[in-house]
Amino acid sequence: MIRLLLADDQALVRGALAALLQLEDDLEVVAEVSRGDEVVDAARESTPDVALLDVEMPGIDGLAAARLLRDAVPTCRVLMVTTFGRPGYLKQAMSAGASGFVVKDTPARQLADAVRRVHSGLRVVDPTLAAESLTQGDSPLTEREADVLQAARSGGTVAVIAKTLFLSEGTVRNHLSSAIGKTGARTRAEAVRVAVDNGWLLPH
Amino acid sequence: MIRLLLADDQALVRGALAALLQLEDDLEVVAEVSRGDEVVDAARESTPDVALLDVEMPGIDGLAAARLLRDAVPTCRVLMVTTFGRPGYLKQAMSAGASGFVVKDTPARQLADAVRRVHSGLRVVDPTLAAESLTQGDSPLTEREADVLQAARSGGTVAVIAKTLFLSEGTVRNHLSSAIGKTGARTRAEAVRVAVDNGWLLPH
């Protein structure tokens, strides 16, 4: 019996995944959580063999949860199951110690196999996504540029961003300008879009 | 036996929902599609009693699909099952002839009941969402303002928006200014965010 932990903020999806996986004779869902910051505690209690984590979650995101889980319960392998196949997510997931990365577009039948492979120590990665991830390289943004872009997501002016980050307006404009150049965009809004699509910004 | 059609672009979620619903003795999944524009054809072939439609789908969105389905197969009731509980989506879903509206945050156990209620002619609506929807009223945006905001989502400049919509730049700025005023925003990016959050813009 492979013991599973499910983490997904959408209760319906979580329950449905549980139903899907319970159909397999060798799989058993032993814990379900809806928030990233509940993952470690739940894993400590239920000692799962494999944790299926969504990336987008309240509390902390699935990538951060994977890092914590690796340290807290090293025997538990991690399979990321996420909506968005952003290349940057894959990289972060792997460096966070995940054993597999599956997008929610993949056929339902393959999920159980992915779980079994991860459990047996293999790595599971979407081939298309892996190619994209290799082609495209790491995020070109510096930490501060990413911060500023992140702050620009809600649509505020430079003045607002400067205040929330405790920077001068000129510095904010410089970081933005640099980020716009690196993303190949022409406006900050476009730069935000590009960065989000590539997974260069934190989820949410 | 209640015959079901599932429409969701994420294969994994679709399959999982199928597994969940098949557990019920009185429910039967007779068709699955991944695109909005496949809903009507599938419904014609399989004559489902209830169609579960996601809002976000390639081809045409679930709201448009619901409208077409109502005309093409009037005996089939529609239950929208969607990720985002945007008030505007609920309104559009109801005017599109849907019998129910469920967000993916709801507990998995309630889904089967929702299906049964919809099948028996009742309406199923998330109470919280219904309240929000009533509080907040219809979209204040004119058709053209929504078009311009939609075009502004990708982050292009006024000149780009003007070209794609075959308008003068001045007109684009006027529509944007008006939309910014109506949304209570200060910049176009903020206006886009507000409009999207409220479901005043088309999905995707």
Place this chain on the structure above:
DNA sequence: CGAATCGCATGACACCTGTCATGGGGGACT
């Protein structure tokens, strides 16, 4: 130790944006 890179900052400049006044044309409703 240099050299490179990054974060932070200032100031200046061309350009883009958001706002406003104003106007004409068209459909809807009284």
Place this chain on the structure above:
DNA sequence: AGTCCCCCATGACAGGTGTCATGCGATTCG
């Protein structure tokens, strides 16, 4: 017919934005 609202457009203005040159302190790396 008159009124109202929407669409489209023009022109002008204040203020925001993106770019560039330049500078300083800190950190990293060969």
